[in-house]
Amino acid sequence: MSQKQTLSFQAEVAQLLHLVTHSLYSNKEIFLRELISNASDACDKLRFEALNDTALYEDSPNLEVRVGFDKEARTLTITDNGIGLSQQEAIDNLGTIAKSGTREFMNRLSGDQKADAQLIGQFGVGFYSGFIVADRIMVESRRAGLPSGEGVRWTSGGAGDFEVEAVERHVRGTSVTLHLREDAADYLSTWKLKSIVGKYSDHISLPILMRKEEWKEGPEGKGGEMALTDEWETVNKASALWTRPRKDISAEQYQDFYKQISHDHEAPLAWSHNRVEGSTEYIQLLYIPAHAPFDLWNREKAAGVKLYVKRVFIMEEAEALLPTYLRFVKGVIDSSDLPLNVSRELLQESRDVRAIREGSTKRVLGMLEEMAKQEKAEGATQEDKEKYGKFYAQFGVVLKEGLGEDAGNRERLAKLLRFASTSPDTVSVSLADYKARMKEGQEAIYYITADTMAAAKNSPQLEVFRKKGIEVLLMPDRVDEWALNYLQDFDGTPMQSVAKGAVDLGKLQDEAEKKATEEAAESFKPVLEKLKEALKDKAQDVRVTSRLVDSPACLVVSDGGMSMQLARMLKQAGQQVPEVKPVLEVNTEHALVKKLESTDRFEDLAHILFDQALLAEGGLPEDPAAYVKRVNALLV
Ligand code: ADP
Numbered sequence: 001m002s003q004k005q006t007l008s009f010q011a012e013v014a015q016l017l018h019l020v021t022h023s024l025y026s027n028k029e030i031f032l033r034e035l036i037s038n039a040s041d042a043c044d045k046l047r048f049e050a051l052n053d054t055a056l057y058e059d060s061p062n063l064e065v066r067v068g069f070d071k072e073a074r075t076l077t078i079t080d081n082g083i084g085l086s087q088q089e090a091i092d093n094l095g096t097i098a099k100s101g102t103r104e105f106m107n108r109l110s111g112d113q114k115a116d117a118q119l120i121g122q123f124g125v126g127f128y129s130g131f132i133v134a135d136r137i138m139v140e141s142r143r144a145g146l147p148s149g150e151g152v153r154w155t156s157g158g159a160g161d162f163e164v165e166a167v168e169r170h171v172r173g174t175s176v177t178l179h180l181r182e183d184a185a186d187y188l189s190t191w192k193l194k195s196i197v198g199k200y201s202d203h204i205s206l207p208i209l210m211r212k213e214e215w216k217e218g219p220e221g222k223g224g225e226m227a228l229t230d231e232w233e234t235v236n237k238a239s240a241l242w243t244r245p246r247k248d249i250s251a252e253q254y255q256d257f258y259k260q261i262s263h264d265h266e267a268p269l270a271w272s273h274n275r276v277e278g279s280t281e282y283i284q285l286l287y288i289p290a291h292a293p294f295d296l297w298n299r300e301k302a303a304g305v306k307l308y309v310k311r312v313f314i315m316e317e318a319e320a321l322l323p324t325y326l327r328f329v330k331g332v333i334d335s336s337d338l339p340l341n342v343s344r345e346l347l348q349e350s351r352d353v354r355a356i357r358e359g360s361t362k363r364v365l366g367m368l369e370e371m372a373k374q375e376k377a378e379g380a381t382q383e384d385k386e387k388y389g390k391f392y393a394q395f396g397v398v399l400k401e402g403l404g405e406d407a408g409n410r411e412r413l414a415k416l417l418r419f420a421s422t423s424p425d426t427v428s429v430s431l432a433d434y435k436a437r438m439k440e441g442q443e444a445i446y447y448i449t450a451d452t453m454a455a456a457k458n459s460p461q462l463e464v465f466r467k468k469g470i471e472v473l474l475m476p477d478r479v480d481e482w483a484l485n486y487l488q489d490f491d492g493t494p495m496q497s498v499a500k501g502a503v504d505l506g507k508l509q510d511e512a513e514k515k516a517t518e519e520a521a522e523s524f525k526p527v528l529e530k531l532k533e534a535l536k537d538k539a540q541d542v543r544v545t546s547r548l549v550d551s552p553a554c555l556v557v558s559d560g561g562m563s564m565q566l567a568r569m570l571k572q573a574g575q576q577v578p579e580v581k582p583v584l585e586v587n588t589e590h591a592l593v594k595k596l597e598s599t600d601r602f603e604d605l606a607h608i609l610f611d612q613a614l615l616a617e618g619g620l621p622e623d624p625a626a627y628v629k630r631v632n633a634l635l636v
Helices: 011-021 030-049 087-093 102-108 113-124 126-132 184-188 190-200 251-262 344-348 351-372 380-406 407-416 431-436 453-457 462-467 478-483 511-534 564-572 591-595 600-617 624-634
Strands: 005-008 065-070 075-080 134-142 151-156 159-165 172-182 208-217 224-234 269-278 282-288 305-310 312-315 330-335 446-451 473-475 493-497 541-544 551-558 583-586
Touching: 005 446, 011 126, 030 065, 030 075, 030 102, 030 126, 030 269, 030 351, 075 344, 087 151, 087 159, 113 446, 126 172, 172 184, 184 190, 184 541, 251 269, 251 282, 251 305, 251 330, 269 541, 282 344, 282 351, 282 453, 330 351, 330 453, 344 351, 351 407, 351 583, 380 407, 407 431, 407 541, 446 462, 446 478, 453 473, 473 478, 493 600, 511 541, 511 583, 511 600, 583 600, 591 600, 600 624
Parallel strands: 065 208, 305 330, 446 473, 446 493, 541 583
Antiparallel strands: 005 159, 065 075, 075 172, 134 151, 134 172, 151 159, 208 224, 269 282, 282 330, 305 312, 551 583
C-alpha cells in the first residue's frame, strides 16, 4: 500500500453503524469497555503467538493498555501494545463483520436501549461502538513482528466509508483515537474515565494506565485546577480474580467479574469458585446466568467458558470444557496441566480436559441442586426460594437435553426437572414430588407431550385421568418427547405417556370398569369391523377405549412408537419419517359413536371421527376440504 485509499464499508457495517449510533446514545459509556476489551484481547493474542516466537515482544514485554485524552483537541486515545493490525487486517477487520449473527443482532435490536446495549457486547460489534461518542475515529497500528514502515492508519467518520494509508509506526500495537462529539466532551475527565474503568474493566488482567493528575494553582494563587502530569499510574486492579483466594473476594466482586466476562447487566443466580487438585489441577469459576442469551437455542453455539492455561488466555468458548446442554454456563477454567499451545482438536482428546469436563459438570449440577434445595428450605429468603424457578424458566428446556446427552448424570438431571401438571395450579412439580403424591395403586408416572400447553391441557387423552383424579405431567416443549425417551423410569417408577399404547391404569381401574369395557367392546365388534374397513388407509387399528369421557374418539400410537406430534415436527424440519398410522380409539358411551350403529352415513361419520381426533391433538386432516364437506353435509 503506498497511497491513501478510500474503501466502502460492507453494507452490513454501514447499517450496523447507523443502528449503533442511533440506538445506544443513552448508554454511551460502554464504548470504553468495548475498546479496552479489544485492547486486552489483542494483548492476549500477542502473548499467545509469542509462546512460539518471543521476538514478537520486541523491546516491550510488559503488556498494557493506556487511556489518555487531550481536552483541547477533544480526543480520547486508547493504546495497547498487543498484537496490532497489518494493513490488510485493518481493512478486513475494521471494514467488514466477519462474524455470522450480525443480521440477527440487527433484527434483535429492540429500541430498548438498555437491552440493546447489552446485545452489543454479546455480538462483539464492539469496535463500532466508538462511534456512539465519536464523529471520527482514527486507528493507528502495526502488527507485532512487521517492520516499522508497515504501520497503518485507518480513519472513518462512521458513515459509508473509511480511509487507509501506510504510515511509519515504531511501537507495536494499536492506538484508537476518538474525536469526541460535542455532547461527549465529559469523557475528557480523569475522574469520569477512571470510574468507567472501575465499573467495567477492573478485572482485566493487564494494567490499564492513565496519567496522574496534580492540583495546579492558578496565576497568583487564584483558582486552580487538576492538571495531567507525565507520570502514568495503573487505575484497575489488574489481577485475575479467579487466582485470588475465595475469602478475599466479595460477592460484589464476583458479580462484577461475571458482568465483565458475560457482558450481561444482570447479576448471576449463582457461582462456584474452586481450586481443584488431584490428578489434574485447575481453577474453575463458573456462573449460572439469570437469563438466557438470544442464541441459547443454537446448539452449535459453544458454552461461555473461557480457557486459560496458567493465567494465559487460550480461547473463548471452549466447547470441550462442558457438555452442550450446559452451554448457558459462563466462567473461566484455568488449567495448570494443559500445554499452552493446545488447540481445539487437542482439547477434544485430552484426558485432562475430560477430567475438567466431568468435574465442572458435577460442579454445575451441584450448584443447581443447591438452588433447588432452597425452593423448600425452611428459613430461606423469598429470593432464594424463587431462584431455581427463575433458572428453570430460562434454561429448563436446555437442561432436558442432558437426559439424552449425559447418561452418566441422568439420574441427577431427572431430579432437577420440573413440569406443569393437570393438578390445579401446578406449574412446576418435580418427579419426586409427583411420585410422593401419586394415588394409591398408581404404578406409573403419567405424562402427555403436545405442541402447545393448551393442546396438552385439553387433550382428550386426559379425560379418564381427570375423572379419576390422577395427575398427569404436561410437556409442551419440543425437546420433551426426545428427552423422555431416555428416561424410562424415575426412581423405580416407569414413565408412561398417556398417548401411547392402550390405557392401562392397572390397579386404578376396578374390576367392574374393566369388565364394562370388555363387554362394550364385544357388543360393538361389528361396528368396529366396519370402522376398520372404512378407515383402513388412515388407522392401523380401531378399538374401544375407557380413556375417554367427554370426547368421542382419540388417536394413540403404539408403545415405544414415535408420537404423531414428533412425526409432524420432523416432517416439517424436512426429515424422512416412517409413516406412522395411529390407532383410533372410540368411546362407546358417546352419542356420536352410538350413532354409528344406526346411521346411513357411516363412511362420512367414520372419517369425521378420525379427522376430529386428529384436530384435537393438533394435527390437520389429510384432506381438509373433504373434512369440511362431510361435516357440512351432516350439519344441513
Ligand atoms: P470483536 O472484537 O468482537 O471481534 P470488534 O468489532 O470489536 O469485534 O473488532 C473487530 C476486529 O478488529 C477484532 O476481531 C480484531 O481483529 C480487530 N481489532 C479491534 N481492536 C483491535 C486492537 N486494539 N488490536 C488489534 N486488533 C483489533
